[in-house]
Amino acid sequence: MIGRVCIVGAGTIGSLFAGHLAQVVDVCVLTRRREHAQALDEHGLRVTGRTELTARLDATADPSALPQFDLGIVCCKGTDLETVAASLEGRAAQATLMTVQNGLGAEGVVRRHGDWPLISAITFMSGTRHSDTEVEYILDTATWLGPYEETPLARVREVEALIRSSGLRAQAFEDLRPLQWSKLVFNATVNGVAALTGLPHDFHFASEAEPTDLGRLVHALMEEGTAVAQAAGPGTADDPWEMNVHATGRGSGHYPSMLEDVNAERPTEVESINGALVREAERLGVEIPLQRSLYALVRAREASYS
Amino acid sequence: MIGRVCIVGAGTIGSLFAGHLAQVVDVCVLTRRREHAQALDEHGLRVTGRTELTARLDATADPSALPQFDLGIVCCKGTDLETVAASLEGRAAQATLMTVQNGLGAEGVVRRHGDWPLISAITFMSGTRHSDTEVEYILDTATWLGPYEETPLARVREVEALIRSSGLRAQAFEDLRPLQWSKLVFNATVNGVAALTGLPHDFHFASEAEPTDLGRLVHALMEEGTAVAQAAGPGTADDPWEMNVHATGRGSGHYPSMLEDVNAERPTEVESINGALVREAERLGVEIPLQRSLYALVRAREASYS
Numbered sequence: 001m002i003g004r005v006c007i008v009g010a011g012t013i014g015s016l017f018a019g020h021l022a023q024v025v026d027v028c029v030l031t032r033r034r035e036h037a038q039a040l041d042e043h044g045l046r047v048t049g050r051t052e053l054t055a056r057l058d059a060t061a062d063p064s065a066l067p068q069f070d071l072g073i074v075c076c077k078g079t080d081l082e083t084v085a086a087s088l089e090g091r092a093a094q095a096t097l098m099t100v101q102n103g104l105g106a107e108g109v110v111r112r113h114g115d116w117p118l119i120s121a122i123t124f125m126s127g128t129r130h131s132d133t134e135v136e137y138i139l140d141t142a143t144w145l146g147p148y149e150e151t152p153l154a155r156v157r158e159v160e161a162l163i164r165s166s167g168l169r170a171q172a173f174e175d176l177r178p179l180q181w182s183k184l185v186f187n188a189t190v191n192g193v194a195a196l197t198g199l200p201h202d203f204h205f206a207s208e209a210e211p212t213d214l215g216r217l218v219h220a221l222m223e224e225g226t227a228v229a230q231a232a233g234p235g236t237a238d239d240p241w242e243m244n245v246h247a248t249g250r251g252s253g254h255y256p257s258m259l260e261d262v263n264a265e266r267p268t269e270v271e272s273i274n275g276a277l278v279r280e281a282e283r284l285g286v287e288i289p290l291q292r293s294l295y296a297l298v299r300a301r302e303a304s305y306s
Numbered sequence: 307m308i309g310r311v312c313i314v315g316a317g318t319i320g321s322l323f324a325g326h327l328a329q330v331v332d333v334c335v336l337t338r339r340r341e342h343a344q345a346l347d348e349h350g351l352r353v354t355g356r357t358e359l360t361a362r363l364d365a366t367a368d369p370s371a372l373p374q375f376d377l378g379i380v381c382c383k384g385t386d387l388e389t390v391a392a393s394l395e396g397r398a399a400q401a402t403l404m405t406v407q408n409g410l411g412a413e414g415v416v417r418r419h420g421d422w423p424l425i426s427a428i429t430f431m432s433g434t435r436h437s438d439t440e441v442e443y444i445l446d447t448a449t450w451l452g453p454y455e456e457t458p459l460a461r462v463r464e465v466e467a468l469i470r471s472s473g474l475r476a477q478a479f480e481d482l483r484p485l486q487w488s489k490l491v492f493n494a495t496v497n498g499v500a501a502l503t504g505l506p507h508d509f510h511f512a513s514e515a516e517p518t519d520l521g522r523l524v525h526a527l528m529e530e531g532t533a534v535a536q537a538a539g540p541g542t543a544d545d546p547w548e549m550n551v552h553a554t555g556r557g558s559g560h561y562p563s564m565l566e567d568v569n570a571e572r573p574t575e576v577e578s579i580n581g582a583l584v585r586e587a588e589r590l591g592v593e594i595p596l597q598r599s600l601y602a603l604v605r606a607r608e609a610s611y612s
Contacts, residue, residue, distance in 0.1 A: 196502045196603055198610035212584070214609075217602040220595075278518070289526075293596055296523040297502050297603075303520075304504035 002162050006030060006069040006092070008084060009076030010040070010059070012127045013100060015135035017073050019047035020166040022055035028067055029059040030087075032080070037061045039132040049127065049137040051167060063087040071159060072097040073121075074110065078272035081109050089113040096155055098145065102187055102257075103272030104180065104280065107148045118148035119156055120176045122183050125168065126254075142169035146176025178229075178237035185225030186240040188274045189218055190247075191258035192294040195268065195301060202253030206245045217290070218244060224288040225277055231284040258298070265305040270298045308468050312336060312375040312398070314390060315382030316346070316365070318433045319406060321441035323379050325353035326472040328361035334373055335365040336393075338386070343367045345438040355433065355443040357473060369393040377465060378403040380416065384578035387415050395419040402461055404451065408493055408563075409578030410486065410586065413454045424454040425462055426482045428489050431474065432560075448475035452482025484535075484543035491531030492546040494580045495524055497564035498600040501574065501607060506559030512551045523596070524550060530594040531583060537590040564604070571611040576604045 004026040007018040014029070021027050022045070031037045040059035047053050060066060069092055076084045078101040088097075088110075098119040099106035107118050124141035143163060147156050156172045163170035173179060190201050193214070199205070208215035222240040229236045247254070261268040274295040281288045310332040313324040320335070327333050328351070337343045346365035353359050366372060375398055382390045384407040394403075394416075404425040405412035413424050430447035449469060453462050462478045469476035479485060496507050499520070505511070514521035528546040535542045553560070567574040580601040587594045 193603070193606070197606035199606055204606055204609055211588075212581075212598075212602055212605065214602050214606045217599050275518075282517075289595060290599055292518075293523050293599055296518055296520050297499070299518065300499070300503035300505055300510055300520045303510055 002070045002158065004028065004067065004069040004071075005162075006066060006072045006095070008072055008074045008088070009080070010036065010045075010132075011075060011077065012129045012135055013123055013125060014073070014075030015045060015129060016047065016125055016127050016137055016168070017075060017163075018057060019045045019053060019055045019135065020051065020168050021162070022057055023053065024166045025162065027055070027057050028069060029057050030063060030066060030084075031059055031061050032076070034061040036132045043133045046134040047137055048130075048134065050140045051137050063091060066091065068092065069095050071095060071162070072116075074099050074101070074106070077101070078103055078106065078269045079267050081106055081272075085110045085113040092116070096151065096159070098159060100143065101272060102183075102269050104184055104276035105272060111149075117151040117155060119145050119151055119159060120148045120180065121145040122176070122180055140169060142171050144171050144173060144176060144179055146173040146179075175234070177234035181229035181232070181234050182236040182238045182240055182243065184273065184277060185222055185229060185236060186243050187256075188225055188277045188291065188294070189221040189240065190244065191256045191268075192270070192274055192298050193218060193221070194256040194259040195262045195270075195298050196294070198259065198263075200253030200255045200259065201244075201248060203248055206248045221290050221294065224281075224286075224291045228277060228281045228284065228286050228288060231286045232280055262298075262301050268298065268302060270295065270302065274298060308376045308464065310334065310373065310375040310377075311468075312372060312378045312401070314378055314380045314394070315386070316342065316351075316438075317381060317383065318435045318441055319429055319431060320379070320381030321351060321435060322353065322431055322433050322443055322474070323381060323469075324363060325351045325359060325361045325441065326357065326474050327468070328363055329359065330472045331468065333361070333363050334375060335363050336369060336372060336390075337365055337367050338382070340367040342438045349439045352440045353443055354436075354440065356446045357443050369397060372397065374398065375401050377401060377468070378422075380405050380407070380412075383407070384409055384412065384575045385573050387412055387578075391416045391419040398422070402457070402465070404465060406449065407578065408489075408575050410490055410582035411578060417455075423457040423461060425451050425457055425465060426454045426486065427451040428482070428486055446475060448477050450477050450479060450482060450485055452479040452485075481540070483540035487535035487538065487540050488542040488544045488546055488549065490579065490583060491528055491535060491542060492549050493562075494531055494583045494597065494600070495527040495546065496550065497562045497574075498576070498580055498604050499524060499527070500562040500565040501568045501576075501604050502600070504565065504569075506561045506565070507550075507554060508559030509554055512554045527596050527600065530587075530592075530597045534583060534587045534590065534592050534594060537592045538586055568604075568607050574604065574608060576601065576608065580604060 037059040123143040126139040160172040343365040429449040432445040466478040
């Protein structure tokens with residue numbers, strides 16, 4: 001029985017979870033900034049777009065002030081995860097924690113700080129954060145979740161049911177890893193190419209008519225990534241190239257987060273996405289020269305920040 | 307005997323040639339913009355930096371108004387070369403023309419518009435254009451020149467002597483092609499990587515300590531390019547990697563033109579540099595997957611311009 005959920009990190013994804021879940025369960029929020037917590041405490045959280053609601057929340061920037069909770073959804077960016085997980089160490093002994101970071105390895109980072117049962121998750125929800133207390137819910141796509149290590153599938157199903165009861169989409173899987181790999185290969189390629197070229201994820205990514213068309217490179221990058229997924233064991237659940245063709249066929253291009261990050265000269269998630277893929281390939285002895293190049297170029301782009 | 311030189315295109319390089327050569331020979335200038343020609347006619351051309359001089363010039367934007375000349379130095383950007391060469395068709399029957407564009411194939415573009423004797427050239431001079439009538443001479447490095455097709459070496463030596471007499475550096479070679487290939491491989495790599503990453507040509511390009519350091523990618527790209535140069539016949543005169551290490555060892559990084567172009571959302575010279583390299587590799591059956599990626603990414607960057 002999940003009586004209270006703690007949302008750790010109230011960016012776009014964290015805010016979408018917090019706003020919806022607060023309709024069906026007690027929600028507390030751990031923010032990075034004190035003024036963010038104060039604003040949420042004072043004004044609540046407004047969700048617009050596909051849902052229209054206002055949620056009352058308990059928010060704090062101080063981990064020691066958190067009440068006990070049964071489920072923690074860790075929504076911070078991958079670049080902040082180490083710090084955030086360390087701040088939870090020794091707390092919430094009875095809680096299950098769920099990670100929704102992009103890339104690979106978030107569960108391992110959290111595990112180093114405690115023996116909570118963990119749930120792996122990847123989310124395809126999207127939204128736009130308009131302020132500390134308002135988020136617009138744009139794409140009502142699902143969050144996928146599965147057990148990590150010994151976590152019972154029943155616990156995962158319980159979380160799936162809770163999320164669904166709040167009005168969000170969720171789907172539990174016995175083994176999330178092939179889905180994580182599909183998204184990893186997709187994200188490494190689409191985010192990396194977008195960050196370097198400035199292109200949103202538009203038709204260029206799927207154009208293969210001419211030998212020099214960008215789609216040829218995207219396809220080759222995804223084939224390299226798929227080979228790593230196969231060598232790692234799980235393989236890919238969905239073909240990343242088909243995901244790419246499908247996503248770009250929807251019309252106007254989505255701006256991948258890594259492109260937004262480099263445009264704003266913010267640290268990107270290149271280490272937990274492209275870096276994770278390259279390190280897995282090295283560990284498994286798979287040659288991925290094009291993905292290695294992409295990784296080196298995005299890192300160099302970060303090094304160019306003024 | 308060279309009595310009059312026509313400078314075709316008065317960007318930075320054209321202005322440096324025009325200002326210096328006007329000290330020792332009659333110089334006329336063909337500009338793209340009418341107001342540029344008027345400004346040069348009215349105020350002359352000022353060179354600052356390594357040289358301090360003011361030159362009186364005849365300038366026009368109308369090819370039919372050009373006087374006869376003995377040597378034409380074609381200094382326009384590669385992206386304008388086809389239009390510029392077409393505007394010279396049927397003119398200056400007794401002239402020798404010299405091309406200084408980056409990349410490969412400039413001589414062939416000019417040849418399609420007339421049977422002038424041609425001189426191949428590459429220049430390492432650099433400067434900054436402050437206005438239509440002022441250019442700052444920054445690096446007093448040489449222009450290298452050599453015969454194209456049947457042009458006698460004696461003609462090349464005559465041009466070398468003229469350029470030197472004007473205070474600029476020049477060196478004639480019997481076969482410029484290995485030097486052109488060195489510069490092509492160097493330029494394709496350094497310009498492409500800089501355009502994508504936003505980095506000036508600085509120490510990152512030569513760092514190879516860690517497997518993921520940018521220098522590893524730069525080195526691999528240059529090895530691919532060198533393989534094409536060898537398959538093409540001439541090979542490279544100077545090792546592009548050593549040129550890279552040497553250039554980045556000078557301290558603060560130079561901003562390659564392709565980086566300046568993408569920052570200003572201008573068309574780049576990617577076709578005559580990276581495109582030329584990729585097409586030569588295809589013609590010769592040499593596999594260059596990393597250079598192909600670089601080419602596709604820079605083209606995609608251009609496609610992202612708003």
